[in-house]
Amino acid sequence: MAKEENKDCFVIMPIADCEGYEKGHFAHVYDDIIKPAIDKTEFKAIRADEVKETNLIHLDILKKLIDAPIAVCDLSTRNPNVLFELGIRQAFDKPVVLIQEKGTQKIFDIAPLRYLEYSKDMKYHEVLESQKKLQEAIEATKAAEGDSGNINSIVKLMALSTPATIPNLDSSNKEELALDVMRSQMNDIKMMMEMLIRESKRSISRRSNIAAIEYERIVNRLDKLASSKLEPELADREYSKLMRDTEEIMMNCGGELDHRMFKYLMDKIYRQRDEYFSTRQF
Numbered sequence: 506m507a508k509e510e511n512k513d514c515f516v517i518m519p520i521a522d523c524e525g526y527e528k529g530h531f532a533h534v535y536d537d538i539i540k541p542a543i544d545k546t547e548f549k550a551i552r553a554d555e556v557k558e559t560n561l562i563h564l565d566i567l568k569k570l571i572d573a574p575i576a577v578c579d580l581s582t583r584n585p586n587v588l589f590e591l592g593i594r595q596a597f598d599k600p601v602v603l604i605q606e607k608g609t610q611k612i613f614d615i616a617p618l619r620y621l622e623y624s625k626d627m628k629y630h631e632v633l634e635s636q637k638k639l640q641e642a643i644e645a646t647k648a649a650e651g652d653s654g655n656i657n658s659i660v661k662l663m664a665l666s667t668p669a670t671i672p673n674l675d676s677s678n679k680e681e682l683a684l685d686v687m688r689s690q691m692n693d694i695k696m697m698m699e700m701l702i703r704e705s706k707r708s709i710s711r712r713s714n715i716a717a718i719e720y721e722r723i724v725n726r727l728d729k730l731a732s733s734k735l736e737p738e739l740a741d742r743e744y745s746k747l748m749r750d751t752e753e754i755m756m757n758c759g760g761e762l763d764h765r766m767f768k769y770l771m772d773k774i775y776r777q778r779d780e781y782f783s784t785r786q787f
Contacts, residue, residue, distance in 0.1 A: 514548035514643065515573035516540075517590045517601075523582045531579070537632050538623055539577055539604075542639035548575055553590070570594060575647045576601040577639070580620070581609050600649070602642045716763050719754050723747055723770060731777060744778040 516539055519531045535552070543550040551573070553566045570576070570590055578591050578601050594601050605611075607622045621642050623635040730743055751774060755767035 511572060511574055512548050513551045513569060513573040514543045514546070515570050515576040515594075516543075516550055516552045516579075517570075517576060517587050517594070518552070518579035519582050519584045519587060520552065520554050523584065526582075531582075533627060534579065534623070537627060538635045538639065539579070542636045543577070543643065545636070545640045546643050548643065567593070571597050571599065574600070575643060577604060577643065578602070579604050581606045600646045602639065602646050604639065716754060716758060716767075719750070720766065720770065723751055723774075727774060727777060731781070737782065740781060741778075744774060744781070747774050 518535065522528050540550045551569065570593060576594055576599065578587065580587065580603060602621065604621045604623060606625045611620065621638055624631040726747060748771065751767055751771045755764055755771065758764040758767060
């Protein structure tokens, strides 16, 4: 009998009430925005507090967090448990959609990372709009899995060598192996998160703001080029200009993370250029 395909969408968000928010606020966010949006896709929503299959609750949560083909993470509160679970998810380079309330300062001020924002007021038409945008983001993020241009993959953006992996856990070795995985990955996760937060604080500077703007400009132009039907000479000229712009910014970046991001972007331009000329008949 074929194994049933995993259709879980793991939701990473505060479970209990949080300071500064009305009682039950995040329960409403889950019930009114996140879960309905997930229900409109091929996936089903699951949260950590819903994992009750065995007595090894924490280990089951860990495995479901890693195994879920897609995840949604709400970063609105800077909740330590939320950041920890996101760190694990990112260490394994698994698809994740990042959301937060409008007005929330980005914890990772990294140009390529995209956040879907929703209104704290939770007005009816805003809730429906947020549901639709989240549904579209989930479907688009899952479709981009494994793509080198996956914008919400910190492993790819930081040019890390390989994502973490987890062995198959059976009933006899489940607890021991899961604990080994947790120990072996914690240092990498801690280093990754600390570096992101450190670079985020530095990015308040004007130089980083300019770098972020330039990154968006080049990415947007690259997206338009991908679907264009330019003559070979003009297309080659456009790609060459993007390469020169990217190289110049990369060489003048102030932070290590900015440098890695533009190096990643340069690789993406080269790949797209090769694909452009190999898939078109002129």
